Amino acid sequence: MSLKEKVAYIKGFIKGGGVSEKNFEEVIELIVDALEEIAHEIDELEKTQIDLEEYVESIDEDLASLEKEVFGEGEEAEVEEEFEEVECPSCGEMFFVPAQDYYSGEEIRCPVCGKVVISEEGEEEGGEQTSRDKGRN
């Protein structure tokens, strides 16, 4: 008998002849039996729920490690690179140089006229002042 059938049976039992001293114990027994089954069902549901939660958690963890593998370690890698603005002493073009290159003493050439703006020795070509000496604007 399913739980629904049991409850319907109890209902019918009570409605049918009414509860008397004679059948009182029997009715109570049926009700307790139905309650026991409800308690058991809830228990099973709880276990299933816990299993499902654990399963979802493990999927979540797998997904996180998969994301790491596919997309790398995360947002930290996307920190914006800093740039220094440089003015070409030959043609006056303003352009941006990665700060890393700017301070490393590497030779920097103007992207427009191709002249060396900052030489590898840190000395300007032709003795003209560069924005490295002038500082930032």
Ligand SMILES: [Zn+2]
């Ligand atoms: Zn130039």
